[in-house]
Amino acid sequence: xxxxxxxxxxxxxxxxxxxxxxxxxxxxxxxxxxxxxxxxxxxxxxxxxxxxxxxxxxxxxxxxxxxxxxxxxxxxxxxxxxxxxxxxxxxxxxxxxxxxxxxxxxxxxxxxxxxxxxxxxxxxxxxxxxxxxxxxxxxxxxxxxxxxxxxxxxxxxxxxxxxxxxxxxxxxxxxxxxxxxxxxxxxxxxxxxxxxxxxxxxxxxxxxxxxxxxxxxxxxxxxxxxxxxxxxxxxxxxxxxxxxxxxxxxxxxxxxxxxxxxxxxxxxxxxxxxxxxxxxxxxxxxxxxxxxxxxxxxxxxxxxxxxxxxxxxxxxxxxxxxxxxxxxxxxxxxxxxxxxxxxxxxxxxxxxxxxxxxxxxxxxxxxxxxxxxxxxxxx
Ligand code: NDP
Ligand code: MG
Numbered sequence: 001x002x003x004x005x006x007x008x009x010x011x012x013x014x015x016x017x018x019x020x021x022x023x024x025x026x027x028x029x030x031x032x033x034x035x036x037x038x039x040x041x042x043x044x045x046x047x048x049x050x051x052x053x054x055x056x057x058x059x060x061x062x063x064x065x066x067x068x069x070x071x072x073x074x075x076x077x078x079x080x081x082x083x084x085x086x087x088x089x090x091x092x093x094x095x096x097x098x099x100x101x102x103x104x105x106x107x108x109x110x111x112x113x114x115x116x117x118x119x120x121x122x123x124x125x126x127x128x129x130x131x132x133x134x135x136x137x138x139x140x141x142x143x144x145x146x147x148x149x150x151x152x153x154x155x156x157x158x159x160x161x162x163x164x165x166x167x168x169x170x171x172x173x174x175x176x177x178x179x180x181x182x183x184x185x186x187x188x189x190x191x192x193x194x195x196x197x198x199x200x201x202x203x204x205x206x207x208x209x210x211x212x213x214x215x216x217x218x219x220x221x222x223x224x225x226x227x228x229x230x231x232x233x234x235x236x237x238x239x240x241x242x243x244x245x246x247x248x249x250x251x252x253x254x255x256x257x258x259x260x261x262x263x264x265x266x267x268x269x270x271x272x273x274x275x276x277x278x279x280x281x282x283x284x285x286x287x288x289x290x291x292x293x294x295x296x297x298x299x300x301x302x303x304x305x306x307x308x309x310x311x312x313x314x315x316x317x318x319x320x321x322x323x324x325x326x327x328x329x330x331x332x333x334x335x336x337x338x339x340x341x342x343x344x345x346x347x348x349x350x351x352x353x354x355x356x357x358x359x360x361x362x363x364x365x366x367x368x369x370x371x372x373x374x375x376x377x378x379x
Contacts, residue, residue, distance in 0.1 A: 001027065001028070001029055002027065002028050002029070002089040002090055002268075003028075003029050003031040003087050003088050003089045003090070004021060004028050004029065004030055004031060004088070004089065004090045004091070004092060004268070005031050005032040005033075005034070005053075005082055005083060005085065005088045005090070005091045005092070006018060006021070006030065006032070006033050006034070006091075006092045006094065007034045007055075007079050007082065007083060007091060007092065007093050007094060007095050007100070007103055008034065008035065008036075008093070008094035008095035008096065008100075008117075008118075009033035009034060009035060009042065009045055009094070010035040010036075010038040010041040010042055010045070011035075011094050011095075011096060011199050012094075012197065012198045012199045012202075012260075013092070013094030013117040013143065013199075013260065013264065014033075014035075014092070014094040016260050016261050016264055017092045017094060017115075017264050018030065018033075018045060018049065019261060020261050020264050020265045020268065020276075021049075021268075022049075023277060024265075024268075024269075024274060027269070027274075028090075028268065030049045030050075030051045031051055031052050031053065031085065031087060031088050032051050032052060032053035032054065032055065032082045032085060032088065033045050033046065033049070033051050033053075033054055033055070034054075034055035034056070034057075034073075034078060034079045034082050034095075034103075035055075035056055035057070036056075036057045036058060036095075036099070037056070037057065037058035037060070037061060038061075039056055039058075039060075039061025039062070039064035039065060040061075040064060042054060042056060042061070042064075042065065043064050043065055043068060046065070046068045046070055047068065050069070050070075051070055052070060052071060052087075053070060053071050053072075053073060053082055053085065054068065054070045054071070054072050054073070055072075055073040055074075055078035055079055055081070055082040056072070056073070056074055056078060057075065057076060057078055057079060057099075059074050059075060062074045077102075079095060079099075079102075079103040080102045080103045080105075080106035081106070082103075083103045083104075083106045083107035083110075083112065084106045084107060084109065084110035084112070086110075088112060089112070089113065090112065090113050090114075090115060090268060091103075091107040091112045091113070091114045091115065092114075092115045092117070092143070092264065092267075092268070093107070093114050093115065093116045093117055093118045093121075093143075094117045094118065094143075095118050096118065096120075096199055096201055096202070097118075097120050097201065097324055098120050098121065098124060098320065098321065098324065098362075098363075098366050100118035100120060100121045101120070101121040101124060101125055101128075101359065101362065102359065104116070104118065104121040104122070104129065104132075105121075105125075105128060105129065105132045105359065107138060108129065108132035108133050108136050108138035108139075108140070109132045109135055109136035109138065110136055110138065111136045111137040111138050112138045113138065113139050113140075113141060114138060114139070114140050114141070115141050115143050115264065115267035115268055116140045116141065116142055116143055116144075116267075117143040117144060117264075119144055119214050119215065119218045120214065120320050120324075122140075122218055122221050122222065123214050123217045123218055123221065123316050123317075123319075123320050124316060124317045124320050124321075124362050124366065125317075125356070125359070125362045126221035126312075126316075127313075127356075128356075128358075128359065128362065129221070140222065141266075141267040141270050142222060142263075142267065143260075143263050143264055143267050144215065144218065144263070145241045145242075145258070145260060145262075145263045146167050146168065146215050146219070146241055146242040147215070147218060147219060147222055147242075148241065148254070148263040148266055148267065149240075149241035149242035149243070149253070149254035150165055150167075150219060150222075150223060150242050150244055151222075151223075152254045152266075153242070153243060153244035153252035153253065153254055154223065154244055154252075156244070156246070156250075156252045157244075157246045157250075157252075159223070159224070161246050161247045161248075162225060162229065162244060162245070162246060162247075163229070163245045163246055163247050163249075164229045164230065164231055164244075164245050165219055165223070165225055165229060165230045165231070165242065165243070165244055165245075166231050166232075166233050166242060166243040166244070166245065166251075167212060167215055167216065167219060167230060167231070167232050167233070167242050168232075168233050168234075168235040168238070168240050168241060168242050168243070168291075169206075169209065169211075169212045169232055169233070169234055169235065169294065170193075170194060170195045170196070170206065170234075170235065170236055170237075170238045171234040171235075171236055171292075171294075172190075172193065172194070172206045172207040172208075172209065173189065173190065173192055173193060173194055173207055174190075174207055174337075175234065175236065177298075178298075179297070179298055179338075182298060182337055182338055183336050183337065183338050184336070184337075185207075185336075185337045186333075187204070187330055187331045187333065190203070190204050190207040190208075190330075190337065191203050191204065193206055193207070194236070195238040195258050196238070196258060196260070198260075200331065201324070201327055204327045204330065204331065204340075205323070205327065207337075208299065208301050208337070208340050208341065209232075209294065209299040209301040209302055210301040210305075210323045210327075210340070210341075210344075212232055212294075212301065212302060212305070213301040213302055213304060213305030213308075213319065214305070214319075214320065216230050216232065216302070216305045216306065216309060217305060217308065217309050217316050217319075220309055227306050227309040227310060232294050232302060233291050233292070233293070233294070234291065234292040234293070234294050235289065235290065235291050235292075236290060237286065237289055237290070238258040239255050239256070239257070239258070239281065239286060239289055240253050240254070240255050240289060241253075241254050241255065241256065241258075241263075242254065255281060256278070256281055257278055257279045257280070257281050259278040259279065261276060261277070261278055262276050262278050299341075300341040300345065301323075301341055301344070304319060304341065304344055304345060304348060305319060307348070308348065313355040313356065314351055314353050314354075314355060314356070314365055315348050315351070317356065317362060317365040317366050317369060318344075318347045318348045318351045318365065318368075318369040318372075319344055319347075319348060319369075320366070320369075321347070321365070321366040321367070321368075321369030321370050321373070322343055322344040322346075322347030322348065322369045322370065322372060322373035323340065323343075323344050323373075324370065325343065325369070325370040325373035325374055326339065326340040326343035326344060326373050326377075327340060329343070329373075329374070329377055334377060335377050339377070342376065343373040343376045343377060344373065346372060346373070346376040347369045347372035347373045347376070350372050351365065351368060351369060351372060353365045353368060
């Protein structure tokens with residue numbers, strides 16, 4: 001029996017993780033759950049799963065969690081404390097944004113295996129993540145579907161024989177929208193993803209391709225592959241989750257119907273495989289799979305990501321922080337869709353910070369990037 005903690009249990013990844021754990025209750029026990037502010041849903045989950053610990057970042061919801069027979073952790077350090085609980089074996093990390101960084105480091109420092117969905121933490125602090133792994137002995141198993149696919153494909157050869165990674169992208173709702181029309185799209189339109197049902201921020205990031213930009217960096221840091229060896233391919237059906245080409249020309253791919261529960265489950269059961277309650281892939285029914293080169297002009301998020309990765313220290317944080325700020329502005333109808341990449345480009349061009357050596361440094365650069373993105377909007 002493995003004891004599992006789910007960080008961000010009230011989100012899209014978190015609720016699907018609980019489903020997977022519920023389907024395999026002979027193998028996993030839900031030890032703890034955590035959320036930002038949604039105390040009501042957290043309390044409902046606690047009633048259904050009876051975890052030993054409940055963690056909530058926002059103290060305002062503390063009352064709602066009383067009388068559930070669990071130990072309650074409240075405040076900014078609730079998730080990091082839960083992530084490092086002595087009796088936890090596995091941590092599913094589905095907190096969104098840079099707030100996921102401290103809990104990630106905390107889990108790795110205390111030797112946990114982390115099923116990692118949050119990408120912002122590793123993009124912003126890959127060195128600190130590596131140091132935490134070396135100090136604490138923890139490890140990361142990717143949940144992000146592209147990284148899970150690459151992780152599986154890499155088993156087919158040696159790392160030294162990898163020619164390139166091919167990250168697939170659905171292309172989002174505006175795959176075929178021309179540049180002029182892109183300027184006028186609304187947040188409501190951007191929130192309608194053609195394939196995946198996800199949290200709000202990552203859905204906007206999928207429409208701008210900032211999600212793919214973050215994944216280029218995530219793949220580079222997770223697998224130690226430089227940006228020059230990472231390509232992006234638009235694949236609207238989202239059946240091929242990513243591919244690895246080896247030096248001999250052989251290409252390995254991982255395919256399935258698009259369903260995050262598979263990637264979550266694989267990270268939990270690795271290296272074993274178990275039955276998973278997802279639709280089975282019927283290729284004859286799917287008929288055709290198509291692939292296109294991405295349009296770097298309409299989607300500047302990609303070139304900006306390669307530039308950020310090349311510098312590799314301050315610019316990934318600026319890329320992520322400015323994007324988070326710009327997505328907020330866009331969702332609040334303060335800026336247009338195409339302004340998101342302009343805000344990020346401005347922040348990356350104007351950030352003036354030293355390489356980060358600590359969490360405080362990372363948070364400082366993140367804050368400055370958000371300030372720059374907001375100041376660009378006010379210009
Ligand atoms: P959601 O917005 O649906 O969920 C976010 C979760 O994080 C919620 O449980 C939220 O709690 C919690 N949270 C937010 N802030 C804090 C905080 N300060 N402390 C503790 N918990 C907090 O996001 P998703 O599930 O879509 O995404 C989560 C992460 O996984 C992101 O990094 C995303 O990029 C990544 N990912 C998601 C995929 C998906 O299919 N959804 C696919 C691949 C990666 P509350 O409900 O209280 O706000
Ligand atoms: Mg992904």
